[in-house]
Amino acid sequence: MKKYLVIGNPIEHSLSPKLHNYWLNKNKIDGNYNKKLLTEEKIGEFIKLDQKISGINVTVPFKKTVVNYCTELTELASSSKSVNTIILANNKIVGDNTDIYGFEQSLKDLNFNGLNKTAFILGAGGVVSSIVIALNNLGVKNIVISNRTKNKAEALAKEYNLVVLDWGKVIDFDIVINCTSIGLKSNDNLGLDFSNIKNKIFYDIIYKPKTKFLINAESLGNQIIDGKMMFLYQAQKSFEIWHGIKPEINKEVINLLND
Ligand code: ATR
Numbered sequence: 001m002k003k004y005l006v007i008g009n010p011i012e013h014s015l016s017p018k019l020h021n022y023w024l025n026k027n028k029i030d031g032n033y034n035k036k037l038l039t040e041e042k043i044g045e046f047i048k049l050d051q052k053i054s055g056i057n058v059t060v061p062f063k064k065t066v067v068n069y070c071t072e073l074t075e076l077a078s079s080s081k082s083v084n085t086i087i088l089a090n091n092k093i094v095g096d097n098t099d100i101y102g103f104e105q106s107l108k109d110l111n112f113n114g115l116n117k118t119a120f121i122l123g124a125g126g127v128v129s130s131i132v133i134a135l136n137n138l139g140v141k142n143i144v145i146s147n148r149t150k151n152k153a154e155a156l157a158k159e160y161n162l163v164v165l166d167w168g169k170v171i172d173f174d175i176v177i178n179c180t181s182i183g184l185k186s187n188d189n190l191g192l193d194f195s196n197i198k199n200k201i202f203y204d205i206i207y208k209p210k211t212k213f214l215i216n217a218e219s220l221g222n223q224i225i226d227g228k229m230m231f232l233y234q235a236q237k238s239f240e241i242w243h244g245i246k247p248e249i250n251k252e253v254i255n256l257l258n259d
């Protein structure tokens with residue numbers, strides 16, 4: 001039986017095992033998928049070849065760290081310097097990135113066209129480089145980034161040609177994406193004033209719970225998107241990479257995330 005797992009910290013609430021095990025079952029693949037809590041210091045000794053694991057998903061906060069432990073990177077992992085999918089086979093540890101696909105596909109579903117659009121990114125954590133590359137792929141040229149710790153936004157801005165805005169300020173945009181962890185706890189508040197903004201797209205990569213950021217935006221008449229479809233699409237792509245089968249995303253699968 002082939003073994004797969006997701007590593008992160010925290011990891012308790014990850015829905016990846018539920019989703020991947022459902023698909024493994026549906027597709028009659030002899031494998032199982034678990035989760036493992038790791039600390040930064042243990043990553044090096046965990047990601048190695050001489051163990052019986054065929055694939056690893058990587059979540060917060062290790063997507064950047066694991067790049068150093070791969071023996072090869074795909075083009076997407078290399079351009080984003082972010083790995084969320086590892087393939088262990090043929091004496092190689094290959095780091096790949098399916099977050100880019102996940103985010104891009106979720107917006108393609110909504111017929112989003114990035115031409116002449118301005119995107120406003122909140123946060124500068126491990127997933128932001130993937131969001132930027134996906135936005136570029138969708139035709140968005142003008143990207144503004146704001147982060148509490150400004151130098152992290154500046155580093156990303158330099159690498160990916162973004163504009164930095166001081167944390168706390170808001171600009172005119174077509175789509176805003178919350179990539180911070182604010183909203184994971186139900187009384188979290190970003191503290192940004194979006195009260196004059198209507199008819200725009202508000203995207204939160206958090207998919208549970210529904211964040212104040214999205215609740216408020218919706219009440220002002222904006223279009224809202226949570227991170228559910230991005231999560232499903234990145235998982236679908238990882239599954240396809242490991243097993244050569246594109247698993248189905250249907251109502252039953254979406255419901256797995258709602259239970
Ligand atoms: P990592 O940086 O390890 O990848 P992450 O969870 O992906 O972690 O990113 C957390 C993001 O949420 C960061 O942009 C963080 O801002 P800092 O870079 O200043 O830490 C942001 N964040 C978390 N709590 C915040 C808060 N209370 N106010 C503003 N930003 C916050």
